[in-house]
Amino acid sequence: MKIGYGHMGTLTMVVELLLEELGHEPVVPHRPTRQTLALGAKYAPEFACIPFKIVLGTYLECLERGADTLLSGGGYGPCRAGMYGEVHGRILRDLGYNPQVIFLFPPLIKPYHFFKKVSLLKGRCSWFHLARAIRKAWTKLTFLDQMELLSQTKRPRELTRGATSKAFERGLTYLHQAKSLNEIIEAGHAALAELDQVPVDPAADPLKVGIIGEIYVQLEPFANHYIEETLGHLGVEVRRSIYLTSYTRHDVLSTKGDMSSRSLAMPYLNQKIGGHGQNSVGDVIRYAKLGYNGVVQLAPFSCIPEIVAKSLMPYLSKKYGIPVLTLFIDEQTGPTGIQTRLEAFVDLMEQRRAQTREGARMQTGSAV
C-alpha cells in the first residue's frame, strides 16, 4: 500500500520508519506550508479546528503524489478528533478521490477495531517482525524526545542565535537516515552530541515557561508558528506538557491519561472533558508549583475542551499567581501577531521576576 498520513512534528519520521519496516511505501508528507493550509481550509467545514484543515491539506497533497491509503488516529470522543477519519474520508470521496482510510482508535477502548486495523497494516509480516519494528520506532522516538528537551534547554542560552535550531535539524537528518537498530542508537547519540556542542552563555538566566494545550498545535511547529523557537530566541526556556513518549504511555496505552496533572485538576474540573482540557487545567497548577514564570496555552480556534479549560484560567492564574497567555490559533493567525503577544508576555514575566526578587531582597534586608 502507498500510505499517506498527516504531518505532526517529529512523529512523521517515526511513522515513516514503521511503514517501511512493514513493507509499505510511505508517501512521506512534506512540512505543511501556507498552501497546505489554504488547500485544507478550502474544503474543510468553516469551524473545524486547524489540525483538521492542515491534515486535510496534507492528505490532498499526499493523494496527488499517489497515495492510495491514508493513516490517522484519534481518541474515541468527546473531542472531535475521533470523527476526523470519518469526515475526512467523506470530504475526499466527495472530491472524487477514493482512498482507503485507516483510522486507529486507542487499543484499550476499541480493542477489536484496533486489532483489525493493525492486522491490515501488518499485511504479510509476522507479529515478531512487527514487534521489532515497534522497538526500532520507540528507540527513535525516545531519542527525538531527548533531542527536543535538550534543544529547549540550549536555545535560550546559545551564543549565536539559531545555532541550536541548526544543530537540531542536522540531528534530525542523522536520525532520518538511520534504519537498523544499531544505526538508530548511533545516530541518536551523534545527534545529541551535536546539540551538546552548541556553545552557551554560562551566565544566562532564562525565564521558564510551560506550553500547555491541544496536542497537534503543541507538536506541529507550523501550526503554532514555531513558538518554541520564538520563545527560545526571546531567552525563554520552554517545556511542553506533551512529549510523544509520555503521551504514548499515558493516553495511547492506557485509558487514564496523565494522572499527575489530571489529579491536580480534580478540585476545579472533576470530569474528563475530552482532548487535553482537563490536563491543561492540571498542568497550569503543576507549572505554578514547579516555580515556572508563566504558561502559554495553545489551542485551535473553536476547540471545545480548551475553551472550557480557558474559562477556568483567570481563576487559576490568580489563585496560583502564574501568568497565563492563551493563544487560539486559526488560519487567519499571523506570525507577527503571535510574535508581538509573546514579546509582551515575556516583558511581563521579566518584570514580575524582577519584582519578586526585589521583594525577597528587601525582606531579607529588613530581617537582618
Add this chain to the structure above:
Amino acid sequence: MGMPRALFYYTYYPLWKAFVEALGAEAVSSGPTNKETLDAGIRETVNDACIPIKLYHGHVLDLKDRVDYLFVPRLVSPGGSYTYCPKFLGLPDMIRHAGMELPPLIDTRLNLRGLPGGLNRFLRATAAALDFRNPFTQARAMRHALKQYALYQELLLGGLHPQRVFEALERGASLEELKGEALAAPPDRPAEEGLRVALLGYPYIVFDPFVSADVYHRLKHMGAAVLTTEQVPASAMRRMSRVLPQNCFWHYSNRVCWAALYYIERKAVDGIIHLTAYACGPDAMVDKILELEAKKAKLPYLTLTIDEHTGTGGVQTRIEAFVDMLQARQEKRLKEAAS
C-alpha cells in the same frame, strides 16, 4: 430552586419542575431570552465560547438574586457510548469559576452509561442535595415527574413547540390539557400538499425564539410545515443510529444526524435547514455530514449560522429565498408529473 432557561432546559424542564414541586420546593425559571440576557452573558463568559453557553451565563445572572439554589447539573452521558458536548461536561465548573456572585449550585451528575437506573439515581441525588431525604417522598415525586416527562415527550412528538408547553406550565395548566392541541397538529401529510421543511439543530437554539430569530415561526408564516428533531419517534432514532458507519460522540448532534437521515429516507421533506451556532465545535462535523447526505439525496440544504450579531432581516431574506426555491422546485415537479 432556579433553572436557567437555556441548553438542556428545553429537554428536561417539565421533568425537573414536576420533580422539585412534588418534593415541596419551588422551581423558578429565568425569563425568556432577551437582549439583556444575551449581553449579560457575553460580558461574563470566556469570549471563545459559543452563543448557547453565553446565554446560559446570562440566564444564570437573571436568576441568581431570586433563588436559594441554582440547578446546574452536569450532563455526562445519555447512555451507550455517547456523551454530551464537552462544554456540558464542564458546565458547572465554568459557571462556578466565572467570577459571578452565586447562590449554592446543585451540580448533580447525570450519567446514564453503565448500570440501569441512572436517571433515578440522578433524581435522588438532586433531592438529597435539596435536603429532601425521605425515600418515600423521593419515590413519589419521581413517579410523578417521570409521568410528566413522558407526557412532555409525547407533546413534542406531536409537533408542539416547547415554548407553548412552558407557557401552559407557567399558567399552572396541566400537560393533559395540551394533548388535544398536539394531536390536532397535522401528522405526516402527503408531499403534494404544501411545503415541508426540516429545521434541524439543537433544541436550545431552534426553540429559543430570540437567539434563532424565530426561524421556526417565520417558516410557518410562509406556509411551510416545519419538522424538527423532536418529531422523530424514538424507535426511528434507534434504527437510524445503525445507518452511519460512525456516529458522532455527542447526544444532541446524533439526534440531528439521525433526524436528517430519517426525513431523507422517508422522503418526508422538501428541504433541510440546519440551524447552528457560530463556532460550534460538534456542528462543524455534523454540518458536513448533513451537507453530503443531502447532496446524495439531491435535497436542497441551507446552513443558517447564528451569533451575537445576527439580525432578523438577514435571516428573513435567506429563508425567504430558500422557501421560494423550494416552491419553484415543487411546481416544476408537479408540472412534470402532470405531463
